[in-house]
Amino acid sequence: MSALTKKDFVSDQDVRWCPGCGDYAILSQVQKVLPELGIPRERFVFISGIGCSSRFPYYVNTYGFHSIHGRAPAIATGLKATRPDLSVWVVTGDGDALSIGGNHLIHVLRRNLDLNILLFNNKIYGLTKGQYSPTSEVGKVTKSTPFGSLDHPFDPIALALGADASFVARSVDVETRHLQEILRRAHEHKGTSFVEILQNCNVFNDGAFNDVTDKAIKADHTLVLEHGKPLVFGKNRDRGIRLRDFQPEVVQLGNGVTEADLLVHDEHNPALAYLIARLGPPRFPTPIGVFTSVERPCYEEAMAAQIAAARERSAPDLAALFGRGDTWVVP
Amino acid sequence: MADGTATGSKAIEQRDAVVIRFAGDSGDGMQVTGAQFTTETALAGNDLATLPDFPAEIRAPAGTLAGVSAFQLNFSSQEIFTPGDDLDVLVAMNPAALKVNLGDLKPGGILIVDREGFTEANLKKADYETNPLEDGSLARYQVFPVDVTRLTTAALKDLGLSARAVFRCRNFFCLGLTSWLYHRPIEPAERWVREKFKKSPELIEANVRALRAGYHFAESTELFAVSYEVRPAAIAPGRYRNITGNTATALGLVAAAQTAGRPLFLGSYPITPASDVLHELSALKQFDVYTFQAEDEIAGIGAALGAAFGGAIAVTTTSGPGMNLKAETMGLACAVELPLIIIDIQRAGPSTGMPTKTEQADLLMAMYGRHGEAPLPILAAATPADCFAMAFEAVRIAVKYMTPVVLLTDGYLANGAEPWRIPDPASLPAIPVQFRTDPRGFYPYLRDEATLSRPWVVPGTPGLEHRIGGLEKEYLTGHVSYAPTNHEQMIRVRARKIAGIAREIPPTEVAGPPEGDLLVLGWGSTYGALREAVRQLGAAGHRVAHAHLRYLNPLPADLGDLLGRYRRVLVPEMNLGQLLRLVRAEYLVDAIGFNKIQGRPFKVAEITARCLKLLDGRGGEDQPA
Numbered sequence: 001m002s003a004l005t006k007k008d009f010v011s012d013q014d015v016r017w018c019p020g021c022g023d024y025a026i027l028s029q030v031q032k033v034l035p036e037l038g039i040p041r042e043r044f045v046f047i048s049g050i051g052c053s054s055r056f057p058y059y060v061n062t063y064g065f066h067s068i069h070g071r072a073p074a075i076a077t078g079l080k081a082t083r084p085d086l087s088v089w090v091v092t093g094d095g096d097a098l099s100i101g102g103n104h105l106i107h108v109l110r111r112n113l114d115l116n117i118l119l120f121n122n123k124i125y126g127l128t129k130g131q132y133s134p135t136s137e138v139g140k141v142t143k144s145t146p147f148g149s150l151d152h153p154f155d156p157i158a159l160a161l162g163a164d165a166s167f168v169a170r171s172v173d174v175e176t177r178h179l180q181e182i183l184r185r186a187h188e189h190k191g192t193s194f195v196e197i198l199q200n201c202n203v204f205n206d207g208a209f210n211d212v213t214d215k216a217i218k219a220d221h222t223l224v225l226e227h228g229k230p231l232v233f234g235k236n237r238d239r240g241i242r243l244r245d246f247q248p249e250v251v252q253l254g255n256g257v258t259e260a261d262l263l264v265h266d267e268h269n270p271a272l273a274y275l276i277a278r279l280g281p282p283r284f285p286t287p288i289g290v291f292t293s294v295e296r297p298c299y300e301e302a303m304a305a306q307i308a309a310a311r312e313r314s315a316p317d318l319a320a321l322f323g324r325g326d327t328w329v330v331p
Numbered sequence: 332m333a334d335g336t337a338t339g340s341k342a343i344e345q346r347d348a349v350v351i352r353f354a355g356d357s358g359d360g361m362q363v364t365g366a367q368f369t370t371e372t373a374l375a376g377n378d379l380a381t382l383p384d385f386p387a388e389i390r391a392p393a394g395t396l397a398g399v400s401a402f403q404l405n406f407s408s409q410e411i412f413t414p415g416d417d418l419d420v421l422v423a424m425n426p427a428a429l430k431v432n433l434g435d436l437k438p439g440g441i442l443i444v445d446r447e448g449f450t451e452a453n454l455k456k457a458d459y460e461t462n463p464l465e466d467g468s469l470a471r472y473q474v475f476p477v478d479v480t481r482l483t484t485a486a487l488k489d490l491g492l493s494a495r496a497v498f499r500c501r502n503f504f505c506l507g508l509t510s511w512l513y514h515r516p517i518e519p520a521e522r523w524v525r526e527k528f529k530k531s532p533e534l535i536e537a538n539v540r541a542l543r544a545g546y547h548f549a550e551s552t553e554l555f556a557v558s559y560e561v562r563p564a565a566i567a568p569g570r571y572r573n574i575t576g577n578t579a580t581a582l583g584l585v586a587a588a589q590t591a592g593r594p595l596f597l598g599s600y601p602i603t604p605a606s607d608v609l610h611e612l613s614a615l616k617q618f619d620v621y622t623f624q625a626e627d628e629i630a631g632i633g634a635a636l637g638a639a640f641g642g643a644i645a646v647t648t649t650s651g652p653g654m655n656l657k658a659e660t661m662g663l664a665c666a667v668e669l670p671l672i673i674i675d676i677q678r679a680g681p682s683t684g685m686p687t688k689t690e691q692a693d694l695l696m697a698m699y700g701r702h703g704e705a706p707l708p709i710l711a712a713a714t715p716a717d718c719f720a721m722a723f724e725a726v727r728i729a730v731k732y733m734t735p736v737v738l739l740t741d742g743y744l745a746n747g748a749e750p751w752r753i754p755d756p757a758s759l760p761a762i763p764v765q766f767r768t769d770p771r772g773f774y775p776y777l778r779d780e781a782t783l784s785r786p787w788v789v790p791g792t793p794g795l796e797h798r799i800g801g802l803e804k805e806y807l808t809g810h811v812s813y814a815p816t817n818h819e820q821m822i823r824v825r826a827r828k829i830a831g832i833a834r835e836i837p838p839t840e841v842a843g844p845p846e847g848d849l850l851v852l853g854w855g856s857t858y859g860a861l862r863e864a865v866r867q868l869g870a871a872g873h874r875v876a877h878a879h880l881r882y883l884n885p886l887p888a889d890l891g892d893l894l895g896r897y898r899r900v901l902v903p904e905m906n907l908g909q910l911l912r913l914v915r916a917e918y919l920v921d922a923i924g925f926n927k928i929q930g931r932p933f934k935v936a937e938i939t940a941r942c943l944k945l946l947d948g949r950g951g952e953d954q955p956a
Contacts, residue, residue: 011798013810042793047637050801057798058811063790065640066800067633068663074598074625074633079790081634082596082621083641086790104633107626303621310616318589318756321615322582326370326519327572327753 004035011061017052022173022199026120027059029176033183039087046089047076049101052127053093053120070101073108073117080113084300090117094135095125098154109163111299112191119156119196124205156196157277157291161270166191168273168291173199174213178288191296212286223279225289230262233285241279248279267293342557348407349513349561350415353505354432355424356393357386357400360502365402367506367523371515373573373750376563377406380859381748382414382932387603387687394456399431408562412859414747416934422505424448426457442472443508445479445501475554479504486544487537500541507545514560517542567752574751576715576744580674581611583722585618588644591730591762594619596638596645598631600653603686604742605676608648628656632673636660639669642766642789644726646672651680651693658700661735665705665825667799668785670729677741679930688930689743691855692906697737698884698913704822706829709884711739713858716751718744721881727762732832733784743856743932770794775809783828833885839893843869843876848946850897852922854880854910857903857933864938873946883910891918899945901925903938908953927956
């Protein structure tokens with residue numbers, strides 16, 4: 001196999017997202033990372049649902065399946081269960097994964113098939129032209145909520161952790177290097193990898209993640225998680241997250257407060273991951289990086305093991321199967 | 332030896348056919364009793380058909396009318412097609428069972444009751460004001476009151492079992508008793524008990540003793556002066572077993588996947604009466620069977636479609652309410668043209684309806700229940716054993732034509748049983764599976780000239796990377812296309828592909844004269860009643876024929892001509908006239924509907940009466956049963 005390059009993963013289809021859409025950046029990072037993973041191109045499969053993000057498979061020159069709204073995790077489950085040799089990626093959005101497909105998402109996470117799920121979260125319905133989504137903040141004024149939305153939003157990270165996902169991470173569309181690293185980590189992880197990618201919809205929800213993308217302020221509003229490192233942030237890296245009476249708080253380093261007083265990130269501790277997942281604006285910076293990464297058996301391996309064990313016990317003999325139980329012969 | 336000859340000095344009468352029903356509380360083990368009597372009967376060489384009838388509640392309050400569970404069996408020295416209309420024998424374990432079932436017992440029929448079940452409390456629960464065993468209301472039947480509980484207790488008294496455990500052996504006492512009455516061998520039931528309770532030797536002993544006690548009680552008591560013999564039927568030579576529709580469906584799928592040399596994937600969500608197919612397949616993993624109990628009906632079919640994309644023989648099983656939920660994915664399967672088998676084990680609707688009761692009212696949903704033009708082949712099994720053949724056929728068509736296929740069975744077929752002539756696996760039709768691997772000249776929608784199927788290309792094939800999806804695709808390349816004429820071209824080619832399957836449908840079999848006064852046209856589980864009714868009418872000299880459709884879309888190519896060869900066409904269905912609408916629309920034939928929507932199959936007598944009326948020149952309009 002000659003070495004693959006990004007070009008090998010660009011399909012012959014014109015990309016039809018709106019100019020300026022965050023999806024372009026994500027597509028580019030995925031196409032950059034795929035050739036580095038040491039997997040033949042034909043082994044990749046991208047499965048999506050419905051929405052702007054779900055057009056993704058058409059633009060990646062691998063096997064792809066643009067399916068129906070919210071159902072990509074179910075389709076991916078059947079494929080991966082029977083074809084563990086494939087590298088299966090699910091591309092979805094906040095509406096697709098958390099609204100119409102919420103049930104499939106939580107169940108695929110608990111089953112822990114070795115899939116990678118990329119959730120593009122733009123906090124809006126783009127393809128249907130601008131209704132609020134299950135991640136929109138309360139009070140969001142959109143075409144379908146002229147007086148402001150009423151429903152409390154989901155936090156995708158907290159939801160995934162609640163469903164016992166074995167790998168949960170967050171990145172940002174324009175943080176190219178960070179995103180590449182997270183994609184690599186997601187691929188390396190054995191089990192369902194859930195990656196929320198904060199993605200700007202410049203048409204219907206422009207600037208939704210300004211505080212983590214605007215170069216002037218992002219350092220003060222982003223908490224980059226690193227395993228084994230204290231939770232430090234800020235342009236001068238002079239602030240941190242401390243736990244007091246089981247409540248996280250932002251503290252200024254100095255005046256007797258040192259990094260030793262801060263929470264230390266541990267990817268192998270889902271309880272800590274949940275606590276960090278609840279951090280965010282307005283009181284806290286937005287955490288990005290790997291929240292949790294734990295080992296858990298994969299569904300498809302357990303399934304294959306059961307089939308192998310059944311084979312051990314009895315050979316597949318159709319004649320014996322047909323003739324099970326009481327039989328009689330009519331001469 | 333309880334081999335049916337040890338009848339002592341009692342008289343033996345011959346019977347051609349017997350219809351027996353065991354009825355009791357849902358905790359009384361009537362289904363087990365019926366199933367064991369069925370096995371005994373099969374081994375005695377009779378032709379048979381069965382009909383279990385149980386409440387949706389696992390255990391409705393004991394002794395109530397809602398909690399009555401029953402199992403009916405028709406066995407004969409002749410070929411038979413149905414579980415029988417009216418009962419020759421009713422075994423009733425309590426007043427509620429008597430009340431619910433007595434209406435079906437023929438005048439002069441045998442009624443065996445557990446006298447001790449007729450307590451004041453039980454009579455009240457069944458709304459009896461007086462005890463029917465004492466008030467003379469059963470005078471038109473041969474009543475055999477037996478102290479089943481006392482006799483069972485006496486037989487088991489030294490085993491040290493709880494009163495409850497003893498009570499639960501009463502059904503085997505009744506099985507023993509009826510086995511003697513009809514010369515059935517009880518060894519098969521003993522074998523079953525030994526296997527079933529192999530971890531509880533005391534239960535083996537208890538049930539075997541109860542069984543033998545019932546048998547010997549019947550033999551020795553003066554209560555029964557006569558026993559009955561039903562000689563073996565002349566059926567086609569071969570090795571047989573008894574099989575339910577759901578088991579036959581599961582075996583048909585396994586056989587097809589093995590024949591195709593591919594893994595079998597079932598994505599399913601538990602639902603009555605379909606769950607047994609999931610149960611059966613879950614235990615057959617050695618045949619490379621992947622069973623996935625999904626989070627819902629949608630994920631069940633979604634996962635199956637994913638497995639089909641990967642090259643598996645993919646199936647989803649459900650019943651009516653689940654079909655509604657699968658419609659969207661079925662449409663996707665039509666668009667991406669992947670093989671997928673959707674099995675709808677119909678039950679009484681709408682909505683939750685009557686989950687344990689049968690109906691055939693999902694035909695038009697299978698036919699039209701998707702948005703857009705989304706035709707797909709529809710097959711329907713006619714008998715429990717036919718579920719094997721039709722499940723196999725569904726796989727063969729799905730793979731050959733790269734299409735989702737709907738197989739319709741129903742609750743009656745699912746749980747009903749009949750003897751199945753065990754096929755030789757080597758004699759099954761071939762199901763060739765050819766994945767495309769050649770990149771030269773490849774397009775995802777390059778169609779086979781004969782079948783119009785697109786190629787099946789599985790991920791992992793180098794050089795053939797491509798994308799499929801629900802958006803309309805360009806005719807050859809499979810790229811997304813909104814071109815107006817391309818859309819129509821794709822709609823038409825998909826429809827032509829499905830219509831072309833008619834080439835493969837065998838000529839429609841007709842029982843009766845090739846032309847005449849009346850054709851009875853049916854589909855699905857009404858087969859037995861229609862076939863028997865038409866046989867009886869033919870024997871009485873009427874020019875009546877029966878044709879039964881196992882292919883409902885496309886319809887057989889010879890059907891139009893067939894319909895034209897009879898003066899009238901009657902379409903009996905357990906719905907308001909669904910096949911009726913299809914044949915009227917397709918052939919402009921003035922067919923007449925005959926409809927029964929009671930959660931129960933047609934009786935033969937209902938069909939013959941309706942036919943006679945028509946033959947008499949009356950009742951030329953659609954009528955309820």
